Amino acid sequence: MSTFTDRADAALADPLLKIAVERTAGTAEAKRAAAIAAFPDFEAARARAAAIKDHVIAHLGAYLEEFEANAVAAGACVHWASTADEACRIVVEICKTAGARTVARSKSMLGEEIGLPHALAEAGIRRIETDLAEHIIQLADERPSHIIWPAMHKTREEVSALFKARHRSPHEEETIAAMAESARRELRMQMLGADVGISGANFLVADTGAVCTVTNEGNAELSLVPPRVHIVTAGIEKIVPSMEHAVHMLRMLARSATGAALTQYTTFYAGPKRPGDRDGPEEMHIVLVDNGRTKMREEGLADMLRCIRCGACMNHCVVFRQIGGHAYGGTYPGPMGSVLTPALDGLKQSRDLPNACTLNGKCQEVCPVRIPLPTLLRGWRERSWREGLEPASTRAGLGLWAWVACRPALYRVATGVAMRAMRLLSRGGWIARLPLAGGWTRYRDMPKPAPRSFMAQYRKERRG
Amino acid sequence: MKQRVALFVTCLVDLMRPRIGFAAIQALEAAGREVVVPEGQTCCGQPALNTGDRGHAEALAKQTIAALEPYEAVVLPSGSCAGTICCHYPELFEHDPEWLPRAQAVAGRTFEIMAYLDEVCGWRPDSVSLSASATYHDNCSGLRELGIKAQPRRLLKAIDGLSLTQLPGEETCCGFGGTFCVKYPAISNAIVGEKAEAIEATGADLLLAGDLGCLMNMAGKLHRAGSKVRAYHAIELIAGMGDGPAIGEEA
Amino acid sequence: MSAREAMLARLRGAHPDKAEADALLVAPDRRAVDEGALETEFLARIALPSVSATHDIIERLDELPVAVGRYLEQQGEPLTLCLPPDPRLSACDWSGFTLRESAAPEETAALAIARKGIAETGSLIFETSPHAPMLPNFLALHHIVLLAAGDIAPWLEDALLPGPQPRAHYWVTGVSGTTDIEGTYVRGAHGPRFLHVILLR
Ligand code: SF4
Numbered sequence A: 001m002s003t004f005t006d007r008a009d010a011a012l013a014d015p016l017l018k019i020a021v022e023r024t025a026g027t028a029e030a031k032r033a034a035a036i037a038a039f040p041d042f043e044a045a046r047a048r049a050a051a052i053k054d055h056v057i058a059h060l061g062a063y064l065e066e067f068e069a070n071a072v073a074a075g076a077c078v079h080w081a082s083t084a085d086e087a088c089r090i091v092v093e094i095c096k097t098a099g100a101r102t103v104a105r106s107k108s109m110l111g112e113e114i115g116l117p118h119a120l121a122e123a124g125i126r127r128i129e130t131d132l133a134e135h136i137i138q139l140a141d142e143r144p145s146h147i148i149w150p151a152m153h154k155t156r157e158e159v160s161a162l163f164k165a166r167h168r169s170p171h172e173e174e175t176i177a178a179m180a181e182s183a184r185r186e187l188r189m190q191m192l193g194a195d196v197g198i199s200g201a202n203f204l205v206a207d208t209g210a211v212c213t214v215t216n217e218g219n220a221e222l223s224l225v226p227p228r229v230h231i232v233t234a235g236i237e238k239i240v241p242s243m244e245h246a247v248h249m250l251r252m253l254a255r256s257a258t259g260a261a262l263t264q265y266t267t268f269y270a271g272p273k274r275p276g277d278r279d280g281p282e283e284m285h286i287v288l289v290d291n292g293r294t295k296m297r298e299e300g301l302a303d304m305l306r307c308i309r310c311g312a313c314m315n316h317c318v319v320f321r322q323i324g325g326h327a328y329g330g331t332y333p334g335p336m337g338s339v340l341t342p343a344l345d346g347l348k349q350s351r352d353l354p355n356a357c358t359l360n361g362k363c364q365e366v367c368p369v370r371i372p373l374p375t376l377l378r379g380w381r382e383r384s385w386r387e388g389l390e391p392a393s394t395r396a397g398l399g400l401w402a403w404v405a406c407r408p409a410l411y412r413v414a415t416g417v418a419m420r421a422m423r424l425l426s427r428g429g430w431i432a433r434l435p436l437a438g439g440w441t442r443y444r445d446m447p448k449p450a451p452r453s454f455m456a457q458y459r460k461e462r463r464g
Numbered sequence B: 001m002k003q004r005v006a007l008f009v010t011c012l013v014d015l016m017r018p019r020i021g022f023a024a025i026q027a028l029e030a031a032g033r034e035v036v037v038p039e040g041q042t043c044c045g046q047p048a049l050n051t052g053d054r055g056h057a058e059a060l061a062k063q064t065i066a067a068l069e070p071y072e073a074v075v076l077p078s079g080s081c082a083g084t085i086c087c088h089y090p091e092l093f094e095h096d097p098e099w100l101p102r103a104q105a106v107a108g109r110t111f112e113i114m115a116y117l118d119e120v121c122g123w124r125p126d127s128v129s130l131s132a133s134a135t136y137h138d139n140c141s142g143l144r145e146l147g148i149k150a151q152p153r154r155l156l157k158a159i160d161g162l163s164l165t166q167l168p169g170e171e172t173c174c175g176f177g178g179t180f181c182v183k184y185p186a187i188s189n190a191i192v193g194e195k196a197e198a199i200e201a202t203g204a205d206l207l208l209a210g211d212l213g214c215l216m217n218m219a220g221k222l223h224r225a226g227s228k229v230r231a232y233h234a235i236e237l238i239a240g241m242g243d244g245p246a247i248g249e250e251a
Numbered sequence C: 001m002s003a004r005e006a007m008l009a010r011l012r013g014a015h016p017d018k019a020e021a022d023a024l025l026v027a028p029d030r031r032a033v034d035e036g037a038l039e040t041e042f043l044a045r046i047a048l049p050s051v052s053a054t055h056d057i058i059e060r061l062d063e064l065p066v067a068v069g070r071y072l073e074q075q076g077e078p079l080t081l082c083l084p085p086d087p088r089l090s091a092c093d094w095s096g097f098t099l100r101e102s103a104a105p106e107e108t109a110a111l112a113i114a115r116k117g118i119a120e121t122g123s124l125i126f127e128t129s130p131h132a133p134m135l136p137n138f139l140a141l142h143h144i145v146l147l148a149a150g151d152i153a154p155w156l157e158d159a160l161l162p163g164p165q166p167r168a169h170y171w172v173t174g175v176s177g178t179t180d181i182e183g184t185y186v187r188g189a190h191g192p193r194f195l196h197v198i199l200l201r
Helices: A004-012 A015-037 A042-058 A060-073 A084-097 A109-114 A116-122 A132-140 A156-166 A176-192 A219-224 A243-257 A293-298 A302-306 A318-323 A334-345 A362-366 A373-386 A392-405 A408-424 A454-463 B011-016 B018-030 B046-051 B054-068 B079-092 B099-108 B113-120 B140-146 B150-157 B185-202 B212-224 B234-238 C003-011 C018-023 C035-047 C061-074
Strands: A077-081 A102-105 A126-129 A196-199 A203-205 A210-215 A229-235 A265-269 A283-289 B003-007 B033-036 B073-076 B110-112 B129-136 B160-165 B206-209 B230-233 C054-058 C080-082 C098-100 C109-113 C116-118 C123-127 C142-148 C168-172 C194-200
Touching: A004 A318, A004 B185, A015 A243, A015 A318, A042 A060, A042 A243, A042 A302, A042 C018, A060 A077, A060 A210, A060 A283, A060 C003, A077 A084, A077 C003, A084 A109, A084 A116, A084 A196, A084 A229, A084 A283, A102 A116, A102 A176, A102 A219, A109 A116, A109 A229, A116 A126, A126 A132, A126 A176, A132 A156, A132 A176, A156 A176, A176 A219, A196 A219, A203 A243, A210 A219, A210 A243, A219 A265, A243 A265, A293 A302, A293 C003, A302 A334, A318 A334, A318 B185, A334 A362, A334 A373, A362 A373, A362 B140, A373 B046, A373 B054, A392 A408, A392 B046, A392 B054, A408 A454, A408 B011, A454 B011, A454 B018, B003 B018, B011 B018, B011 B212, B018 B033, B018 B113, B018 B234, B046 B054, B046 B079, B054 B079, B054 B099, B073 B079, B073 B113, B079 B099, B079 B110, B079 B140, B099 B110, B110 B113, B113 B150, B113 B234, B129 B150, B129 B234, B150 B160, B150 B234, B185 B212, B206 B212, B206 B234, B212 B230, B230 B234, C035 C054, C035 C194, C054 C061, C061 C080, C061 C109, C061 C142, C061 C194
Parallel strands: A077 A283, A102 A126, A102 A196, A196 A229, A229 A283, B003 B033, B003 B073, B073 B110, B129 B160, B129 B206, B206 B230, C054 C194, C080 C098, C080 C109, C109 C142, C142 C194
Antiparallel strands: A203 A210, A210 A265, A265 C168, C116 C123, C123 C168
16 A cells, blocks of 8 residues: 555646646635635634534534434434444445435545445445536546545546546537536436435534535435435534524535535435425435544544534645645545544554644634644644654654753753754755755755854853 | 843754844843843753654653743744743643643743734834845744734834835745654645745745744755745844844855 | 444433523624615625526516516527426416426426525525425526515525424525536536526515
8 A cells, every 4th residue: 555655745746736736725715715804703603613513512412312303203214323334334225125226426525434435336336426526536436635626636638538538428629618518418317317316414403303415516406306215424423403503504614615605505305205295205314424423522533523524624735735635545635634534544554644734723724613623633643652653763863852852951062062063064054965854955955053052152141 | 120031042043043042132132121041941842742742742841831930921032932832831731730830821921022022012123224125924833823923024114124025825834844844855845845936936135934943944945946035033133133144144 | 232322322411401502693793784775685696606696577476477488588598497386386377388397307497486585695595395396496407586575584594494394495596516627617517507586576
């Protein structure tokens, strides 16, 4: 398996990726800034959004039971899954019982997290991804590189080639509009003919038992209304107490994600088709998925359960903007992914993620639910250090330095010697190659240290 | 009686560029403060803290707290080290009934130098002049942990002949990130490369910031790229020491 | 132990205090809306590029077919319309139109009545019922919406229905769009490419 550093290096070497990421994330950043400037008191609104989610997480058990009771009253079946495998098994089972051959899927990061595409394939069920970006990803047989724009890493040229090779009547004109039209033609009949529609949930509303999805394409509705069965897979943290609370969260979500006041289509589904209804599924199933969330709540990551998956943290992350989403190697990229992936996939194979961050705090600044992402990343670093996962060289180097720094007298002598040695390597005020700090001097010069430290000069001056 | 303030110079300034420490003293004295440099200081422990080495982070924090707690005010010429003391020391000792109050007390009296001069002293450089154009990079910890944004600009505006050009992306991280820049050098380089281009594009003579770590990163990249932009800690200019050697220039 | 029991066992805690949850709804932080000029606000909002709806105004319900015909002609579309079985609509005189009860996969236009219009965002609010199918509003190229001017309300909160919910409650705030290829906006990704509001005064 490739390492994070390998993947990051490959990403940095890809000039197209940089352009593609910059186009989408840069636009999102500018639009978000404009939307927030037009909002009267975004800081207060963020505080309130965080408080709503904290309240829910503190009372999660009771709210899940309330949601379940109301969803059942509306005619839905509610299932509970502790693990990703269990969730997939439940979904596949429902599909099989319904005799489903094809499912239309509306983009859901939880579905990616639990490996649903794979599970459906194993069960021999044909999966139609209906979100345009997910459709691109499916054709390319790749994984999403962003939670809002899964195909962010693809340039128009790449998408064009893909559609020409795979669509039945592909676009002729080389415009993005023509490509989107080609996908529309390709997907429409497939969506209408699906046996089962599968979605995630942006919110689960406790007091009504409704499931809320938001899309700009309207693909959720087109995937979920025609089929006989609608299956929702949702993380248990998606609960909000009431519709009013959902409204506030929706205001925050759209602005943070794309800079719009609201997504184009916002739908609350409560149960299956009612008597006399002309459309809608005959069955609605909701799978409430834990997959490590209760553990996160118990083990110091409760703040992370506030996340509403808006993607603002990655759009504003200097590291993400350089390496894109795939380099992170998990389901979720960027700052939120660097907190979640160690919890989902284990710290051992993902210890690079919390470390590959400058802790500049921009993600926390833009997060609509004020998740202290840098603090949570520091928490993982601490655990990684404690568990001995950090490289021996780092441990030895930092350990030695810190040990000396705890002994001021020794520190003055030792650093004096080290700085003199460094000065020997300099030419004209700069050091171009520095042993042990090759990472620095490979790309930049290091200024030459002072001949004598501040403390030495100051002491001498004061003594007169 | 003059108010006494303790200066914590930070390990980088101590070893790499002492003139920032002397500039701090000069400015503080001009603002009517008596400056003391506590002996027991070395490093605030930020590298250990950010690497997850909690044991050493706590040991260095305790050493620093003990060295600084006798003073009415503590001033640092670094946004990130001031941020460590103000924001992270209390977090470190969250569950330590003995050290938490001590950490909080020191945190409450600790200031970044330019915020201190501007907000606490209400001071402005007087008859300092330097004819140059400069651009300012907001270092992340100072900006986001301590809210340092307007203070350095207010102080710099009082310098005769200095014109400030806005740096596009002035609030974007320079890619230093402490040990990040040596652990993930290629990513760090890509970030600082863009920063250096943005600095160059302003056409300014000088790059200013409030943190030596970030300055060394940006100045080192600019120098490697053959740029003529010269880098200083803003306090050097504010203290009237902007005519000396820039970072990486021989004295 | 079932997954349900296992999960709930770990999530046990105090029952949520309704007052605490309600306190979080006090919302001084919403976008300002001039409540005295709801119609103007709403129309301005739907004209923004993010919603990009067109509109027409009628004084009486029986003018609706003419208004719909006018719109379709302007768009160069045939007078074909998917009409929900709503008594208010069937009362109108639709002679000259080819009407459809359910939407064809490539439906040209669908008409629907919005229960509310929201000035804050320019959203149109719908519910499903035996009189109001949902699919046509997502399939048709032109989504035509009848809205009574008196049903324009300031906030999204005003869109909510108390008590047990309809099968689907949905807000339409524009046309089907995507930015999935290079962040470039394209109209008519999967659903309607055009949204036309007919305001009944
Ligand atoms: S962590 Fe915050 S900014 Fe990032 S996706 Fe989650 S809610 Fe959005």
